[in-house]
Amino acid sequence: xxxxxxxFALLCCGxxxxxxxxxxxxxxxxxxxxxxxxxxxxxxxxxxLKKLDDGYTERGYYYAANRYDxxxxxxxxxxxxxxxxxxxxxVEQIPxxxxxxxxxxxxxxxxxxxxxxxxVTIDDLKQWEKTNNASLAEKIVLLNTGYAEHWPDRxxxxxxxxxxxxxxxxLHFPGLDPAAASWLCSARxxxxxxxxxxxIDNGPSRMFQSHVNxxxxxxxxxxxxxxxxxxPATGFRVFALPMKIAGGSGAPCRVVxxxxx
Amino acid sequence: xxxxxxxFALLCCGxxxxxxxxxxxxxxxxxxxxxxxxxxxxxxxxxxLKKLDDGYTERGYYYAANRYDxxxxxxxxxxxxxxxxxxxxxVEQIPxxxxxxxxxxxxxxxxxxxxxxxxVTIDDLKQWEKTNNASLAEKIVLLNTGYAEHWPDRxxxxxxxxxxxxxxxxLHFPGLDPAAASWLCSARxxxxxxxxxxxIDNGPSRMFQSHVNxxxxxxxxxxxxxxxxxxPATGFRVFALPMKIAGGSGAPCRVVxxxxx
Numbered sequence: 194x195x196x197x198x199x200x201f202a203l204l205c206c207g208x209x210x211x212x213x214x215x216x217x218x219x220x221x222x223x224x225x226x227x228x229x230x231x232x233x234x235x236x237x238x239x240x241x242l243k244k245l246d247d248g249y250t251e252r253g254y255y256y257a258a259n260r261y262d263x264x265x266x267x268x269x270x271x272x273x274x275x276x277x278x279x280x281x282x283x284v285e286q287i288p289x290x291x292x293x294x295x296x297x298x299x300x301x302x303x304x305x306x307x308x309x310x311x312x313v314t315i316d317d318l319k320q321w322e323k324t325n326n327a328s329l330a331e332k333i334v335l336l337n338t339g340y341a342e343h344w345p346d347r348x349x350x351x352x353x354x355x356x357x358x359x360x361x362x363x364l365h366f367p368g369l370d371p372a373a374a375s376w377l378c379s380a381r382x383x384x385x386x387x388x389x390x391x392x393i394d395n396g397p398s399r400m401f402q403s404h405v406n407x408x409x410x411x412x413x414x415x416x417x418x419x420x421x422x423x424x425p426a427t428g429f430r431v432f433a434l435p436m437k438i439a440g441g442s443g444a445p446c447r448v449v450x451x452x453x454x
Numbered sequence: 455x456x457x458x459x460x461x462f463a464l465l466c467c468g469x470x471x472x473x474x475x476x477x478x479x480x481x482x483x484x485x486x487x488x489x490x491x492x493x494x495x496x497x498x499x500x501x502x503l504k505k506l507d508d509g510y511t512e513r514g515y516y517y518a519a520n521r522y523d524x525x526x527x528x529x530x531x532x533x534x535x536x537x538x539x540x541x542x543x544x545v546e547q548i549p550x551x552x553x554x555x556x557x558x559x560x561x562x563x564x565x566x567x568x569x570x571x572x573x574v575t576i577d578d579l580k581q582w583e584k585t586n587n588a589s590l591a592e593k594i595v596l597l598n599t600g601y602a603e604h605w606p607d608r609x610x611x612x613x614x615x616x617x618x619x620x621x622x623x624x625l626h627f628p629g630l631d632p633a634a635a636s637w638l639c640s641a642r643x644x645x646x647x648x649x650x651x652x653x654i655d656n657g658p659s660r661m662f663q664s665h666v667n668x669x670x671x672x673x674x675x676x677x678x679x680x681x682x683x684x685x686p687a688t689g690f691r692v693f694a695l696p697m698k699i700a701g702g703s704g705a706p707c708r709v710v711x712x713x714x715x
Contacts, residue, residue, distance in 0.1 A: 217551060217555070218554070220550045220551070220554050222550055222698075224698045225698070226546045226698045226699070226700040227697065227698055227699050227700060228699075228700035228701070242699065242700075242701060242702070245525070252660065252661060253661075254538060254661060254662060254666055255538055255539060255540045256537070256538060257536055257537055257538075257703040258525065258526060258527055258537065258703050258704070259525075259526050259699075259701075259702060259703055259704075260523070260524065260525045260526065261522075261523070261524065261526060261697075261699060261702075261705075262521070262522070262523040263521065263522065264506070264519065264520075264521045265519060265520050265521065265522060266519055269698070275518055276517070276518055276519065277515060277516055277517060277518075278516060279516045285487045289481045289483055289710060290478060290481070293479070293481050293710070293712070294478070399513065400513060400514075400515060401515060405515055432693050432695065432710075434693065434695040434708035434710065435708060436488065436522075436697055436706045436708065437483075437485045437486070437487045437488055437530070437706075437708060438487070438488050438489075438503065438520075438522060439487040439488060439489035439503075440489070440503060440520075441503070441520060441522075442518040442519050442520055443519070443520075444522075445697045445698075445706075447695035447696060447697065447698060447708070449550060449554070449693075449695065451554070
């Protein structure tokens with residue numbers, strides 16, 4: 194930021210116009226690609242890209258264009274509060290202030306490596322604050338379970354590679370404890386939460402209580418976030434920018450981290 | 455940024471943990487919503503959101519979910535270089551460095567208000583640099599034609615509300631002159647360009663030469679950018695984050711501007 198400020202100051206002072214090297218922040222992509230391997234719920238057909246044009250036209254120029262078709266909830270995406278809350282905000286109603294901001298990364302890879310149904314607890318979160326001498330208040334809170342490293346292996350990532358309604362009972366992956374979801378909203382007033390698994394509730398959940406608890410506070414959830422292995426615990430911003438679907442209960446979301454300069 | 459730096463310094467020095475008020479940057483959304491009114495090319499069917507679930511389940515919780523279906527090129531979206539260049543990058547291959555960076559807004563509303571087919575020229579761009587005592591080099595360059603104010607009125611925005619192949623000959627809206635497209639790439643090495651019309655080439659274009667010229671330099675284009683009326687000429691960053699479609703020639707894109715703090 195300093196380099197940029199100096200550049201602007203020089204320009205504003207009427208110094209001779211020159212190509213000024215602007216400071217480029219380090220930006221880390223936390224997004225999986227959408228393709229035929231993109232993971233959706235076992236009951237959902239996946240992402241479909243239909244090729245419409247691909248080749249040289251009779252006028253001589255090259256032209257490629259496609260059409261896409263997918264459920265809202267799959268790949269790296271946002272759950273809008275309306276997904277599990279009738280009065281909750283839909284995607285286009287989520288304020289940008291919730292999607293852009295100071296962020297933290299809570300490493301829970303160790304417990305998640307031994308318990309595939311691990312639930313991140315209030316104690317984990319309080320311990321993180323103590324260890325890092327930092328507060329979760331008003332942050333975008335990313336939970337690093339390590340499961341992004343399994344993507345796109347459905348067996349390892351979801352606990353089952355089977356498809357269809359019967360596969361839902363075989364889902365195993367970590368999530369956020371419903372009590373911790375409530376605590377993050379009421380005691381820490383977080384902006385948003387993100388996780389590198391298929392759902393903010395863990396695999397065996399049937400009542401999706403963490404979704405319900407977050408969304409009654411209008412706190413959106415990012416799911417299937419990509420690998421957080423290059424993130425520090427603190428000192429970065431997240432920009433989680435979803436496709437602006439009017440009335441959407443969720444949407445594909447490009448999630449990036451910008452490291453402090 | 456200063457307030458945040460001070461906050462981190464305090465925390466790192468082991469000061470007592472406190473809720474630190476982080477500076478919230480001003481973020482301006484430059485994105486139209488995707489809905490039934492979203493403007494696509496006259497030959498394209500538009501955005502379709504299919505409701506899958508919407509109501510209370512037998513277990514007692516509320517649940518809503520949808521499926522979306524659309525062409526890549528419509529609404530606020532990115533054209534990847536591959537759209538008009540066989541060796542050009544597809545959406546997931548565009549480096550984040552091109553999508554995140556210092557940006558400028560070039561006001562061409564006056565000539566566009568009198569000529570619906572106006573082409574932004576090299577002279578316009580050089581004049582902007584002189585007036586603003588700033589360089590376009592290595593910037594994300596946004597062209598404000600004023601046409602975003604017509605959205606979603608197809609007659610005013612596209613020059614015709616008709617649909618189908620015959621309507622293409624009736625398109626009228628401003629664009630970027632192909633010579634200026636080349637100049638921005640070779641003389642100013644811009645990161646990306648954006649415009650608040652349906653295409654970076656103007657309505658009557660049949661050879662799409664600005665697309666071709668930009669994309670041979672791997673410079674992507676943002677189209678149907680929303681109103682820029684609240685943007686300054688300089689002093690902001692753009693985050694243009696597209697849905698990460700593997701092999702995509704384009705994708706819906708959330709475009710935001712972050713004003714300097």
